[in-house]
Amino acid sequence: MALERDKHAAERARLTLGEGELGELYRRMVLIRRFEDKVAEMYSRGKITGFCHLYAGEEGVAVGAIYALYDKDYVVSTYREHGHCLAKGASARSVMAELFGKVTGLSRGHGGSMHLFDQTVRFMGGYAIVGGGLPLAVGLGLSCQYKEEPEVVCCFFGDGALPQGAFHESLNIASLWKLPVIFICENNFYGMGTMVQNAVSQEELYHFAESYKMPGVRVDGQDVLEVYAAVTEAATRAREGDGPSLIEAVTYRYRGHSMSDPAEYRSKREERIWQERDPIKNLRRRMMQANPGAEARLETIDREVSEVIDDAVRFADESPEPGLEELGKYVYSSEQE
Amino acid sequence: MAQITYREALNQALHEELERDERVFIMGEEVGYFGGAFKVTDGLLAIFGEKRVRDTPISELTIVGAGIGAAMGGLKPIVELMTINFGLLAMDQIVNHAAKIHYMFGGHAKVPIVIRAPQGGGHQLGAQHSQSLEAYFLHCPGLRVVIPATPADAKGLLKTAIREDDPVIFLEHESLYGMKGEVPEGEYMIPLGRANVMREGKDVTIVSYSKCVYDALRAAEALENEGVDAEVVDLRTLNPLDINTVVESVRKTGKAIVVYEGWRTGGAGAEIAAQIYEAAFDSLDAPVERVATLDTPMPYNKKLEHAALPSADQIVRAAERLA
Ligand SMILES: Cc1ncc(C[n+]2csc(CCOP(=O)(O)OP(=O)(O)O)c2C)c(N)n1
Ligand SMILES: [Mg+2]
Numbered sequence: 001m002a003l004e005r006d007k008h009a010a011e012r013a014r015l016t017l018g019e020g021e022l023g024e025l026y027r028r029m030v031l032i033r034r035f036e037d038k039v040a041e042m043y044s045r046g047k048i049t050g051f052c053h054l055y056a057g058e059e060g061v062a063v064g065a066i067y068a069l070y071d072k073d074y075v076v077s078t079y080r081e082h083g084h085c086l087a088k089g090a091s092a093r094s095v096m097a098e099l100f101g102k103v104t105g106l107s108r109g110h111g112g113s114m115h116l117f118d119q120t121v122r123f124m125g126g127y128a129i130v131g132g133g134l135p136l137a138v139g140l141g142l143s144c145q146y147k148e149e150p151e152v153v154c155c156f157f158g159d160g161a162l163p164q165g166a167f168h169e170s171l172n173i174a175s176l177w178k179l180p181v182i183f184i185c186e187n188n189f190y191g192m193g194t195m196v197q198n199a200v201s202q203e204e205l206y207h208f209a210e211s212y213k214m215p216g217v218r219v220d221g222q223d224v225l226e227v228y229a230a231v232t233e234a235a236t237r238a239r240e241g242d243g244p245s246l247i248e249a250v251t252y253r254y255r256g257h258s259m260s261d262p263a264e265y266r267s268k269r270e271e272r273i274w275q276e277r278d279p280i281k282n283l284r285r286r287m288m289q290a291n292p293g294a295e296a297r298l299e300t301i302d303r304e305v306s307e308v309i310d311d312a313v314r315f316a317d318e319s320p321e322p323g324l325e326e327l328g329k330y331v332y333s334s335e336q337e
Numbered sequence: 338m339a340q341i342t343y344r345e346a347l348n349q350a351l352h353e354e355l356e357r358d359e360r361v362f363i364m365g366e367e368v369g370y371f372g373g374a375f376k377v378t379d380g381l382l383a384i385f386g387e388k389r390v391r392d393t394p395i396s397e398l399t400i401v402g403a404g405i406g407a408a409m410g411g412l413k414p415i416v417e418l419m420t421i422n423f424g425l426l427a428m429d430q431i432v433n434h435a436a437k438i439h440y441m442f443g444g445h446a447k448v449p450i451v452i453r454a455p456q457g458g459g460h461q462l463g464a465q466h467s468q469s470l471e472a473y474f475l476h477c478p479g480l481r482v483v484i485p486a487t488p489a490d491a492k493g494l495l496k497t498a499i500r501e502d503d504p505v506i507f508l509e510h511e512s513l514y515g516m517k518g519e520v521p522e523g524e525y526m527i528p529l530g531r532a533n534v535m536r537e538g539k540d541v542t543i544v545s546y547s548k549c550v551y552d553a554l555r556a557a558e559a560l561e562n563e564g565v566d567a568e569v570v571d572l573r574t575l576n577p578l579d580i581n582t583v584v585e586s587v588r589k590t591g592k593a594i595v596v597y598e599g600w601r602t603g604g605a606g607a608e609i610a611a612q613i614y615e616a617a618f619d620s621l622d623a624p625v626e627r628v629a630t631l632d633t634p635m636p637y638n639k640k641l642e643h644a645a646l647p648s649a650d651q652i653v654r655a656a657e658r659l660a
Contacts, residue, residue, distance in 0.1 A: 160351050
């Protein structure tokens with residue numbers, strides 16, 4: 001039942017999206033890229049500390065997938081979630097402030113880089129236990145089905161989650177109960193430094209879908225339109241009550257696993273090859289081919305994004321730290337002010 | 338008031354809450370067609386249907402995780418773990434997720450889930466089926482731990498737990514399901530964090546919870562013949578912990594015995610004893626005694642199992658040491 005990779009999906013998606021929509025995809029990807037570059041800078045200046053995993057290089061996956069969703073659909077993610085959270089619509093200010101550990105951050109400085117959460121855009125959290133988000137996504141899917149609401153859940157996780165029991169249990173139950181969940185595996189070929197072929201017996205990860213009787217497809221994660229097309233199809237299916245899908249998005253993280261990883265386990269040549277397949281350049285090239293006059297618009301977007309990022313940093317920097325009285329709050333809901 | 342069993346009291350609480358609130362549902366292994374491994378959910382499937390009484394595959398981690406997700410999605414799930422021993426497979430979701438979500442997201446997310454599980458030894462089920470693991474949950478901030486001893490408490494505390502906004506670990510004792518007691522009909526709720534003085538006395542305080550409360554009561558009777566007047570306190574919930582009721586009692590008696598079925602080392606009783614020392618050191622005539630399960634895996638042999646578990650006899654001897 002696994003779908004063959006549809007080489008024309010991206011082309012079809014391009015035809016259905018107008019220039020304004022393509023511009024929006026471009027804007028979101030640039031926002032994430034610039035955001036992550038700025039985070040790296042702030043990290044090296046000591047403004048951001050702790051574990052911090054950047055998403056640069058993988059923007060096509062978050063942006064393509066989330067653009068295929070409705071606002072009220074849910075997203076569940078991992079510790080590498082800045083991109084998903086921004087793509088879902090959280091403000092750059094509140095994400096940056098959280099990374100700075102400020103009380104104005106999404107999680108009031110209690111979460112940090114790995115634990116963003118924004119109920120208002122239905123970004124249901126970044127979780128730092130590999131595989132931990134999948135059962136939660138199953139439960140959110142169950143809540144949609146139970147309430148007979150049309151929402152779907154989009155669950156992002158890495159290739160490193162595939163060997164976890166949580167992955168297999170979750171796909172089994174989601175399929176058994178026909179839950180509206182889209183499982184998106186961001187296959188960037190590495191866990192921390194362990195290559196996927198040294199961790200998973202079936203390295204073509206989408207094949208696992210067959211065992212759980214759901215459609216499985218591998219898409220080029222560096223092509224935002226291909227991701228968009230695949231998720232659109234999976235979301236329609238989920239919304240119509242036909243159950244979950246597994247999408248393997250092949251992608252690449254430009255930086256090390258976290259800010260402390262120099263990524264010495266891979267070659268510079270490999271990194272260069274992937275830089276040439278950059279999802280942002282890819283879309284930009286395509287838009288320019290279709291309309292050379294688009295350039296001015298794209299440059300405006302670049303400028304606007306830079307302003308948003310600068311503003312976010314300023315906001316985060318000027319925001320207050322949480323007071324010590326915040327320490328014991330939120331352990332139990334009854335203890336809230 | 339009706340005399341019903343602990344099992345029936347739980348069933349009644351579930352029935353009433355399912356009826357009261359559309360968002361409440363039960364899921365777990367064998368909770369539907371089988372009626373629950375201990376028959377606690379018996380009959381509920383026929384009344385409420387598969388949507389609200391949902392059989393699951395044997396996937397503890399994901400059953401609990403899905404319960405957490407469903408709670409975040411606005412439902413009020415009750416997840417039954419067949420026994421707490423199998424709940425160990427779900428520890429990641431319980432400790433790393435349920436207990437953390439409210440806090441690490443700055444209070445913006447809530448996880449109103451109840452995780453029910455039978456536990457305890459005494460049935461010759463061997464090392465992997467006889468554990469009492471309340472201390473594991475008590476150790477973790479963010480979880481409420483409810484552990485009723487009587488049928489009335491089973492009902493009143495379960496109804497309260499279901500309406501809580503925080504994750505609740507609700508531990509039932511396998512030996513208590515058949516026990517009968519008076520249980521109020523209809524709406525009956527017991528707030529969390531209120532210990533129950535089951536028997537008043539002036540000479541020694543026996544603090545306990547779950548099945549050990551009955552060992553404590555039996556010991557108190559035996560002690561009465563020896564002229565020792567024991568007070569028995571049932572904690573009912575370990576988090577929140579009503580240490581004030583315990584301390585008040587200890588101030589009166591000057592002596593305390595903590596009785597619990599977890600392993601002696603690092604058990605809930607160790608925490609209770611520590612809190613007694615902190616709050617009432619000056620009132621104590623002697624060190625706090627602990628009566629608990631021996632620090633071994635549970636043996637199968639009946640005589641050995643009996644010797645490993647806490648008993649009324651051991652409580653009497655502890656009281657004699659304190660006298
Ligand atoms: C259960 C668990 N085991 C180990 C870790 C440590 N760890 C954090 S990220 C990671 C690699 C995960 O790789 P992958 O799922 O491919 O995600 P990526 O970082 O590539 O996005 C490991 C081993 C963890 N966080 N959780
Ligand atoms: Mg990876």
